[in-house]
Amino acid sequence: MEARAQVIAERVLTLVVNSLDLNAIIARIDLNAVLSRVDIEEPIDRIQINEVLARVDLNSLLARVDLNAVVERVDVEEPIDRIQINEVLDRIDLNGLLDRVDLNQVIAKVDMDAVLDRVDINALAQRLDVEALVEHTDLGAVIARSSSGIASGLFDVIRNRTIALDEALARGVARLRRRPYTGPPGPPLALQDGAGS
């Protein structure tokens, strides 16, 4: 009985989705207002994302949506700021999802330049767990092939040890002077905008 209801529900869902003029509906919605009222984290936590995505015909859905019009109307920065991207990505079976999507077809419909112009790439990049990315993906192999290997590794270790020694000395001196030590000073004025980058 439950299985039959499931089949009927899926059939009804398909018929309803097919009969909708998605562009017209989307055009009537103030997306920014909607997004600003949604606690994005809470529903994302409750949804079995992979199960939902498995039931949707992504290609036919994407083919019917004017992505540029949607992207144009959304304040991209605001919802991105509110989402814990790494947590969401951890929960998605990206390989399975990408296997089902004709990426060329999707990309062909998007004005990438316009999208990228509106995204603060630097802010986005700072929120990525780059270390996990390098450690667990093929990117690590690419970096390893392009770096000079054992010699640079040895230099890295020597430099790190001496910096640790610098810090130990500085902390010792601060203790003798009965002053709190808050880390190495700097950088100079001209470097303060771009130091450490």
Next chain:
Amino acid sequence: MTARAGEATPARAPAAAQESLQGHYAGFASRFLAFAVDVVVITVVAILVLAAINFVASILTGRSSNFNRSDTWVVIAYLAWGFIYFVQGWGLNGRTVGMALFGLQVLTDEGGDISGWRAVGRTLALPLSFLILCLGFLGILLGDRRRALHDVIAGTVVVYAWDARAARLRYLAQGSSPGPSAPSAPVPAPPPALPGSPSSPG
């Protein structure tokens, strides 16, 4: 750039320098060790050149030549070579061999590249830090900007010019690199943690 399904997750690297101190004023140990390396480089080169001169002189004159460090001209040549070494290193690259090894760089006190003349001034002022019982170096330990006396005179600072975060990523990359592209020798121990580091400036 997909995650490698089915592969064993590599062991998590031990805690390392998560923060880059690039651009921060360098401490006493790094600077002292870099200077020690420079002295070794200068001396080794001077000894090799002196040996070559003795060899050539003995061939040309047919007599055994023995220029050594007790000879005034040898001392003067040694000091001149040291002067050229430091001026050339600081003036052209902002660093000597020792500083490059330890990831240090000399900048103006505002953070710009130092000119040739400033490099000359810093090199001439360097002996002063020694001549007053090495008290000229106390500023590195006690000063807010870790400047020695010759830094103050020349209007320079010494900073870490080495990106610890990039080094950390290189280490992780080596750990994740499979097959023949991975380094054949064992990867050295990971960079140690830097307790007390402030948040990264960038």
